[in-house]
Amino acid sequence: MLYVAAMATAASLPAAVPASIGDSEFDRDTAVTRREPGVYDTELSAGWTIISAVNGGYLLAVIGRALADALPHADPFTISAHYLTASSPGPAVIRTDVVRAGRSLSTGQASLFQYDEEGREIERIRVLASYGDLDALPDDVRTTAKPPVIPPLDQCFGAQDAPDHRPVPGSSAIADRLFLKLDPATLGWALGQPSGKGEMRAWFGLADGRDADPLSLLLAVDALPPTAFEMGLSGWVPTVELTVHVRHRPAPGPLRVAITTRNLAGGFLEEDAEVWDSEDRLVAQSRQLARARLS
Amino acid sequence: MLYVAAMATAASLPAAVPASIGDSEFDRDTAVTRREPGVYDTELSAGWTIISAVNGGYLLAVIGRALADALPHADPFTISAHYLTASSPGPAVIRTDVVRAGRSLSTGQASLFQYDEEGREIERIRVLASYGDLDALPDDVRTTAKPPVIPPLDQCFGAQDAPDHRPVPGSSAIADRLFLKLDPATLGWALGQPSGKGEMRAWFGLADGRDADPLSLLLAVDALPPTAFEMGLSGWVPTVELTVHVRHRPAPGPLRVAITTRNLAGGFLEEDAEVWDSEDRLVAQSRQLARARLS
Structure with a gap:
């Protein structure tokens, strides 16, 4: 999850000449290099950190890219990650395993490791995922879901608009990589007046x-401030497990992300995210279980 | 998912002398025997099949029991299963791996295999899970979720009440193992008049x-007829991936299960389940991605 620092520093305006899919900060920072079949080296970028932690959605996108290479299908349909130990910027290796290669779906497993002082591998995240081909799906839609109601972009707020600019110690580098504009109705926490509702909504780019693609959706679901802030909590909300369903290839243009928490209890909460594209398609759904400090 | 046959045959009344946790059909049919450290033999019971398929929630409970033995913690907090090939009643082996053993949470992996005609292992399901101790959690609740509104038990319908009793070919053995009473508001499909809403609600036991325990919750989330029926679809809705969060140990008494589908598109749908206990606690949440044939 992304923390308050991101809001306190920046949400840049879109670039005048937009970067393209395949040639962008996100693509460079999620690049993986095949060392041998199924094994990929990568360099976790310091550009996607908040305080000292590497964002969990960014990490999932890096692993998702390795799996897209290892599996016969390119698009994550459903990907589940269990977060084991905290990742740091720097070198990492991803070891993948093809569990089953089917005609329309294939299933893979991946683990991301970093290195301790003696160079031994320490596992950070373990992932199970089923991949397919989004472009091969039929076009039928019988969704009853409605897009979240978010005010137009110019009525939403990024960090540069924050009336109460409180810098937070440590890095908030990820804020410079995101175009994030929050619905003022879910910004009470930033003014010291959390609504008490477990809701967070934003425009995301x-x-x-x-533009967004299936891999960047893995980042989008985990990039907003935690709903816990609007429920009156502060501090760390570390992810235990995150599952993302990618349901459609996103159209060009900004995304809308709505996150909801229904149950904060026993020191844990769930966060459900929906991501909608500019053509009003529900392109991704996710749920995570996270720890919350009840204060 | 459970299919129409279950509704068409039976939902038994609760036994006069109730079975106890540890000594019941469910416990016997999910029992595992340690062959060697981390490896468990089991016999998949024909008692939890529907047509010819073994129920996915039952399978998850069997694997969950093996992980509870293999890991230092006993309760599944979050468990994700990717379904690879269809299971059949009969012998199976579960191979587990302790990924990380932490103080309050431990993470494990498991695969369930059956055997082909030459005795070779065929993987059916792969699972990642993080386990903890539900009884060690603080009692704080700040949930905003409300229990589903379901009419009293005597106004809900089991199969024996169905006005249109249509037997379906094949086994529907699971119906005899469950006490399932559906909310009449979500029973239109059984009368040939699906509501068009992706909702299914029932009393479950x-x-x-x-009584329910954390393991039987893994069954409860996947035991109702599919929401797809109320959306006007029929036929098989095979699960691709199912993730369950167990949030509290369930109190004695019947459970209420509410399942919702928001997005049926591209030949897939999600099913979100909430399970509430007799003390109005939200004890489990789940989401699955399933295939749907759009007709």
């Missing part, structure tokens, strides 16, 4: 103007 | 009167 990448700061360099790169 | 085990036919022998055994």
Whole structure:
């Protein structure tokens, strides 16, 4: 989850000449290099950190890219990650395993490791995922879901608009990579007046103007401030497990992300995210279980 | 998912002398025997099949029991299963792996295999899970979720009440194991008049009167007829991936299960389940991605 620092520093305007899919900050920072079949080296970028933690959605996108190479299908349909230990910027290796290669779906497993002082591998995240081909799906839609109601972009707020600019110690580098404009109805926490509702809504894009694709949706579901802030909590809300369903290839243009928490209890909460594209398609759904400090 | 046959045959009344946790049909049919550290033999019971398929929630409970033995913690907090090939009643082996053993949470992996004609192992399901101790959680609740509104038990319908009793070919053995009473508002499909809404609600218990525990919650989330029926679809709705969060140990008494589908598109749908106990606690949440044939 993204923390208050991101809001306190910046949400850049889209670039004048937008970056393209395949040639952008996000693509460079999620690049993986095949060392041998199924094993990928990568460099976790310091550009997607908040305080000292690497954003969990960014990490999932890096692993998702390795799996897209390892599996016979390119698009994550459903991907589940269990977060084991905290990742740091720097080198990492992703080890993948093809569990089953089917005609329309294939299933893979991946683990991301970093290195301790003696160079031994420490596992950070373990992932199970089923991949397919989004472009091969039929066009039928019988959704009853409605897009979230978010005011127009110019009535939403990024960090540069914040009336109460409180810098937070540590890095908030990810804020410079995102174009994030929050619905003022879910911004009470930033004014010291949380609504008490477990809701967070925002317009979401990448700061360099790169359009969304299935991999960047894995980032989008985990990039807003935690709903816990609007429920009156503060501090760390570490993810235990995050599952994302990618349901459609996103159209160009900004995304709308709505996150909801219904149950904060026993020191844990769920966060359900919906991501909608500019053509009013529900392109991704996610749920995570996270720890919350009840204060 | 459970299919129409279950509704068409039976939902037994609770037993006069209820079975107890540890000594019940569910416990016997989910029992695992340790062959060697981390490896468990089991016999998938024909008692939890529908047509020829073994119910996915039952399978998850069997695997969940093996993980409870293999890990230092006993309760599944979040468990994600990817379904690879269809299981059949008969012998199976579960191979587990302790990914990380932490103080309050531990993470494990498991695969369930059955055997082909030459005795080779075929993987049916792969699972990642984080386990903890539900009884060690603080009692704080700040949930905003409300229990589903379901009419009293005697105004809900089991199969024996169905006005239009249509037997379906094949086994519907699971119906005899469950105490399932559906909200009439979500029963239109059984009368040939689906509501068009992706909703299914029911009272849920085990036919022998055994109370719920964290393992049986893994069954409860996947035991109702599919929401797709109320959306006007019929036929198979196979699960691709199912993730369950167990949030509290359930109190004795019947459970209420509410399932919702918001997005049926591209030949897939999600099913979100909430399970509430007799003390109005939200004890489990789940989401699955399933295939749907759009007709």
